[in-house]
Each structure stands twice: as structure tokens, then as C-alpha cells.
Amino acid sequence: MENLARINGKTELVGLLATPIGHSLSPAMHNMAFDKLGLNCAYLAFEVGNEKLEDAVKGMRALNVKGFNVSMPNKMKILPYLDELADSAKFSGAVNTVVNIDGKFVGHSTDGMGYTRNLKEHGIDIKGKKMTLIGSGGAATPIAIQSALEGIAEISIFARDDAFFPQAEENVRIINEDMKHLNVKANVYPLENVERLRAEILTSDILANGTGVGMKPLEGLSVIQDESMLRPDLIVTDVVYIPRKSKLMEQAEAAGATAINGLGMMLWQGALAFELWTGQQMPVDYIKEQLF
Ligand code: NAD
Numbered sequence: 001m002e003n004l005a006r007i008n009g010k011t012e013l014v015g016l017l018a019t020p021i022g023h024s025l026s027p028a029m030h031n032m033a034f035d036k037l038g039l040n041c042a043y044l045a046f047e048v049g050n051e052k053l054e055d056a057v058k059g060m061r062a063l064n065v066k067g068f069n070v071s072m073p074n075k076m077k078i079l080p081y082l083d084e085l086a087d088s089a090k091f092s093g094a095v096n097t098v099v100n101i102d103g104k105f106v107g108h109s110t111d112g113m114g115y116t117r118n119l120k121e122h123g124i125d126i127k128g129k130k131m132t133l134i135g136s137g138g139a140a141t142p143i144a145i146q147s148a149l150e151g152i153a154e155i156s157i158f159a160r161d162d163a164f165f166p167q168a169e170e171n172v173r174i175i176n177e178d179m180k181h182l183n184v185k186a187n188v189y190p191l192e193n194v195e196r197l198r199a200e201i202l203t204s205d206i207l208a209n210g211t212g213v214g215m216k217p218l219e220g221l222s223v224i225q226d227e228s229m230l231r232p233d234l235i236v237t238d239v240v241y242i243p244r245k246s247k248l249m250e251q252a253e254a255a256g257a258t259a260i261n262g263l264g265m266m267l268w269q270g271a272l273a274f275e276l277w278t279g280q281q282m283p284v285d286y287i288k289e290q291l292f
Contacts, residue, residue, distance in 0.1 A: 012041045013063060014277055017048040017056050018071035025291060026069055029270050032290055033282045041066060050077050057081040067099045067277040075138035082107040091174055092145040094138050097273040108276060111139060112146025114269030122260055124235060127151040129205040134158050134223045136168035139239045140210025148175045148184045156200040158191040198229050206235045214238060214246030222247040230255035238262050263292060
């Protein structure tokens with residue numbers, strides 16, 4: 001009731017354009033935060049796929065919304081409909097947050113920042129570290145780019161032989177060439193090369209799953225064969241947060257490694273988007289208490 005009473009003629013809209021959308025925690029997270037801080041904003045999710053995306057963005061312009069999130073399958077498709085891109089979005093070619101600055105739609109990617117911020121919350125600084133990263137889609141790409149922007153030393157990307165493999169090659173090219181000044185060494189390998197994967201994990205500080213393997217419809221599956229590929233001083237992270245403990249997280253725990261699921265990344269990508277829209281910090285501890 002409190003929430004409804006808050007909505008009036010001056011309420012500003014923040015949206016989400018994605019499909020499927022019913023499972024998203026973002027509406028609850030942002031509306032709770034608006035409520036808690038007494039901000040006159042409302043966050044609504046809209047079921048929008050690639051075919052309606054251009055019209056939806058035009059609609060958002062016409063309605064002069066405060067901003068919006070973009071999720072699967074729109075993150076890499078929305079770029080042509082925006083006016084400007086922050087570095088996080090420019091290098092990753094993906095946008096998850098759009099901010100309306102006086103009618104100009106500016107795209108950001110807070111997914112990668114959410115990932116590194118969550119590592120920091122766990123006391124982990126990626127500077128100088130080596131990461132083995134699985135995947136090259138809308139989640140894995142910003143993780144690779146942001147890790148490079150924040151000073152990772154080396155990153156080995158493994159991708160399955162599917163439509164995303166050229167994107168893995170492109171991510172490596174961008175890090176080695178376009179971001180050359182950062183001195184990060186990036187490598188790309190086929191995920192099918194299990195022996196190479198084992199060898200790269202062995203010399204890495206972090207193993208990151210950036211794919212949906214472990215989540216429905218791939219629940220119970222893992223990107224690694226077994227826990228003998230892991231070790232106690234390895235940090236294992238997952239973008240998956242439903243279930244909270246994916247197969248990879250179980251394998252990490254069994255090997256005595258540090259296991260970090262995708263929940264923190266999700267929370268922090270939202271907190272960083274919230275800050276971009278409102279200029280205020282999301283009450284993160286309160287949200288964690290309420291939602292997780
Ligand atoms: P996407 O479709 O853009 O990319 C999918 C990636 O997974 C590609 O690299 C693809 O090659 C790989 N892949 C798919 N099936 C595979 C398989 N069977 N074996 C190996 N690799 C496979 O999707 P996305 O936007 O990158 O999302 C991926 C996952 O990340 C989803 O589960 C999504 O919910 C999650 N995600 C989490 C957060 C978070 O904040 N924690 C943020 C974004 C996405």
C-alpha cells in the first residue's frame with residue numbers, strides 16, 4: 001500500500017526491456033530502494049525482444065523515462081538505438097543500463113562493474129591476477145572488458161564452438177589491440193579443448209563461468225568436467241544465481257576453493273545502475289536483507 005500511495009502525477013518511470021522477464025529480481029530490488037530512500041520513481045518490467053526493441057526505445061524517448069535496464073536478448077542489439085556509449089559499453093559492445101540525460105540516451109554496462117565490485121566485497125582485487133573465463137555472450141563479455149579496464153594481468157577466454165565463438169575472438173582482439181595501453185594479455189581457446197582448459201585453470205587465480213550452464217535449461221551441468229580441475233587457492237565465480245548453488249559452485253566447494261555465485265554481481269550491477277539514474281547509493285544491505 002505504501003508503494004501505491006507513493007505513485008502520483010510526478011512519478012518518474014524506470015523500465016526494463018527483456019524477455020523472458022517474469023523471474024527478474026530487478027523490479028523488486030529497485031522499487032524497494034526507491035521506497036526506502038523516498039524517491040518518486042517506479043520501476044516496471046516490459047516483455048520486449050529484439051523485434052520490438054527499436055519501437056520500445058522510441059517509446060521510452062516519447063515518454064521521457066528516467067532510464068531503463070536492458071537484459072537478454074537485447075544487450076548487444078540496443079547499441080544502434082542509443083545516442084552515446086560509456087567506455088564500459090563501448091568496449092564490450094553491450095549495454096544493460098540506459099540513462100536519459102536531458103533527452104540523450106546514454107548506454108552503460110554495469111554488469112562487468114557489478115562483477116568486479118562483488119569480488120571487492122569478498123576482499124578480492126583483480127589487479128595483476130590471471131582469469132580463465134568461460135563464455136563470450138552478454139554477461140561474459142563485460143566481465144572480460146571490465147576486468148581488463150581494472151588491471152587484470154592475463155585473461156584466457158574459452159568459448160564453445162557456437163555462434164558466440166567469433167565474439168570470443170573479437171573480445172580478445174579488443175583487449176590485445178584496442179585496449180593495448182592497458183597491457184593485458186588475452187588468449188582465446190575452444191571450450192572443447194579440455195586439456196588446455198585444465199592447464200589454463202592451473203595457472204589462474206580466478207575461474208569465472210560467464211555462461212548460463214548450471215541454470216535452467218542447463219541446470220545440473222557444469223563448464224568443467226570434474227573438481228580435479230580446481231584447487232583450494234582458486235577463486236571460482238559464477239554468473240548463475242538460480243539456483244544459488246550451481247553444479248560449478250558445488251564442485252568449487254568440494255575442492256575447497258572459494259565459491260562466489262552470481263547473486264552479488266546481480267545486486268551490484270543493479271546498485272550501480274541505480275546510482276547512474278538517481279545519483280544516490282542503493283541501500284544495498286537493506287535490499288540484501290529483504291530479497292536474498
Ligand atoms: P548470452 O546468450 O548472451 O550468452 C550465452 C553464452 O553461453 C555464450 O558464450 C554461449 O556460447 C555460452 N553457452 C551457451 N550454452 C552453452 C553450453 N551448453 N556450453 C558452453 N557454453 C554455452 O547470455 P548472457 O546474457 O551472457 O547470459 C548468460 C548467463 O548469465 C545467464 O544464465 C544469465 O542469467 C546470467 N547473467 C547473470 C548476471 C548476474 O548479474 N549475475 C548478469 C547477466 C547475465
